[in-house]
Amino acid sequence: MVHLYRTFEGHDVVALRGVDLTILPGERIAFLGPSGSGKSTLLTLLGGIQKPSAGRIFLGEEEISRMGERYLSRVRARRVSTMLQGATRNLLPYATARQNIGFSRLGMEPSLRREAMADRDLLSRVGLEAQADQIVSTMSGGQRQRLALACAVATGPQLLLADEPTSQLSHEDRDHVLELIHGLGDELGTTVVVVTHQPEVAETFPRTVTMKGGRVGAEGRDGSEYVVIGAEGVLHLPSHYVAEWPQGTLVRIEPEGFERLVLSRPGGTEGAGDR
Numbered sequence: 440m441v442h443l444y445r446t447f448e449g450h451d452v453v454a455l456r457g458v459d460l461t462i463l464p465g466e467r468i469a470f471l472g473p474s475g476s477g478k479s480t481l482l483t484l485l486g487g488i489q490k491p492s493a494g495r496i497f498l499g500e501e502e503i504s505r506m507g508e509r510y511l512s513r514v515r516a517r518r519v520s521t522m523l524q525g526a527t528r529n530l531l532p533y534a535t536a537r538q539n540i541g542f543s544r545l546g547m548e549p550s551l552r553r554e555a556m557a558d559r560d561l562l563s564r565v566g567l568e569a570q571a572d573q574i575v576s577t578m579s580g581g582q583r584q585r586l587a588l589a590c591a592v593a594t595g596p597q598l599l600l601a602d603e604p605t606s607q608l609s610h611e612d613r614d615h616v617l618e619l620i621h622g623l624g625d626e627l628g629t630t631v632v633v634v635t636h637q638p639e640v641a642e643t644f645p646r647t648v649t650m651k652g653g654r655v656g657a658e659g660r661d662g663s664e665y666v667v668i669g670a671e672g673v674l675h676l677p678s679h680y681v682a683e684w685p686q687g688t689l690v691r692i693e694p695e696g697f698e699r700l701v702l703s704r705p706g707g708t709e710g711a712g713d714r
């Protein structure tokens with residue numbers, strides 16, 4: 440993603456204000472951040488569901504932000520699967536579990552469809568073998584979410600995007616869905632990006648990206664938190680410093696040795712000279 444912006448016509452809102460991010464094949468990432476920080480918007484841009492107002496998105500060598508609708512629908516049918524927030528938005532409620540899987544595979548090339556995991560094996564992998572012929576609207580929330588995941592991976596996508604896949608589930612269902620996301624990601628070598636507001640979900644991902652005000656504010660790698668210097672040197676302070684060092688505070692930045700930069704708030708204010 441290169442310098443992505445997203446606005447909405449007729450609305451005075453900038454959902455994304457310059458996102459630069461590289462996701463490597465096979466990576467597993469959780470997007471975090473306060474409500475309205477742009478997480479879902481970013482996911483729909485990555486999934487080729489919406490287009491950026493400015494900026495570029497590459498899937499491998501291909502620029503999906505420039506593709507026409509015809510190519511984009513092919514990308515969505517074969518290479519990138521998006522699970523929207525709320526399992527039912529991803530499923531046909533009046534159809535059975537097996538029919539939903541069949542429907543999600545309609546856009547696949549016939550040769551790939553023949554090689555793909557059989558419907559029955561896929562349903563069994565997500566613990567729904569007994570529900571194969573059950574109508575979605577009669578399933579529990581956890582069963583629907585597992586079916587939505589099965590449909591999302593049924594096409595063997597390179598990239599799986601999931602918006603809040605574990606919200607509104609019991610702890611048991613949450614853990615089951617999470618274990619399946621990681622397990623299927625491993626088995627299929629799929630790159631996985633989820634949006635979540637649940638810290639216990641995020642901490643199962645080796646990389647976290649925290650969105651703030653439409654930008655990447657911080658990143659976590661293997662349990663350590665980092666702030667990220669963005670385009671034009673923009674730096675978000677960790678939120679617990681923001682009350683103490685509010686917008687407009689004058690700071691001085693000085694290097695200290697080779698690896699440290701010191702921010703100081705010299706003179707005039709409470710705590711003057713504090714470092």
Ligand SMILES: Nc1ncnc2c1ncn2[C@@H]1O[C@H](COP(=O)(O)OP(=O)(O)OP(=O)(O)O)[C@@H](O)[C@H]1O
Pocket residue numbers: 447450452453454472473474475476477478479480481
């Ligand atoms: N279709 C739209 N029309 C107008 N504004 C929108 C639209 N979609 C999103 N927005 C606005 O863009 C901003 C980012 O929204 P987005 O849904 O991406 O945030 P989020 O971080 O996913 O929030 P949440 O955690 O509440 O789902 C918000 O201010 C939202 O109101």
